[in-house]
Amino acid sequence: MSSTYTVLIVEDDFHVGRLHASYVDAVPGFRALPPASTAALGLKAVHESAPDLVLLDVYLPDATGLDLLGSIDVDAMMLSAASDPATIRKALRRGALGYLIKPFTAEVLASRLRGYARYRRLLSDSVTLTQDRIETAWQALHPAATTSGPKSVSATETAVLAALAARPDQSTAEVAAAVGISRTTAQRYLSALADDGAVTIGLRYGSTGRPEHRYSAATD
Structure with missing residues (x-):
């Protein structure tokens, strides 16, 4: 990925905050800021660091995460043990992009972060939005509800994006060699990523006059 999204974790349990930060840092294209342990420290970090995304617990010592959610103008997802319908409805009503009930695995959070990155690319300021693109962006935030493929699909997609981030302007064959997949598989992933706005396509004309993709x- 060509952009790095900064993530602020607001979590009162020090060990859980560090664990979730390690989950975030393991996803290409994401970087965790030092976790905040209270709502007040979270609000201060939002103002000082301007994170792209806040991962917010409901139970905080000085206020609820729902109170903080309603006072910040930044993308946020809830990570909480609170599972009652009223809390979840309120979180979504106040603008949470997603809600994960603790405990969850690193892969579950990674899937949501990859979906968030796709959501950001699809809603990039550089494009004129269509209804279909808006719907696709919303679905990207909820990968568990919209995809049933194996985890290796997401891992391959991440590897393709990482290869292009390391060296832009590659052919299908070059991407296939870098990732260690067949050319046909590389073409399928590249086409899907191009449709999502994650990859841009250019043309290069060789000596024969036939253009090569x-x-x-993509950049934000």
Whole structure:
């Protein structure tokens, strides 16, 4: 990925905050800021660091995460043990992009973060939005509800994006060699990523005059 999204975790349990930060840092294209342990520290960190995304617990010592959610103008997802319908409805009503009930695995959070990255790319300021693109962006935030493929699909997609981030302007064959997949598989992933706005396509004309498609990771 060509952009790095910064993530602030607001979590009162020090060990859980560090664990979730390690989950975030393991996802290409994401970087965790030092976790905040209270709503007040979370609000201060939002103002000082301007994170792209806040991962917010409901239970905090000085206020509820729902109170903080209603006072910040930044993308946020809830990570909480609170599972009652009223809390979840209120979180979504106040603008949470997603809600994960603790405990969850690193892969579950990674899937949501990859979906968030796709959501951001699809709603990039550089494009004129269509209804279909808006719907696709919303679905990207909820991958468990919209995809049933194996985890290796997401891992391959991440590897393709990482290869393009390391060296832009590659052919299908070059991407296939870098990732260690067949050319046909590389073409399928590149086409899907291009449809999602994650990859841009250019043309290079060779000596024969026949253009070759070249791929690069998209920028916001």
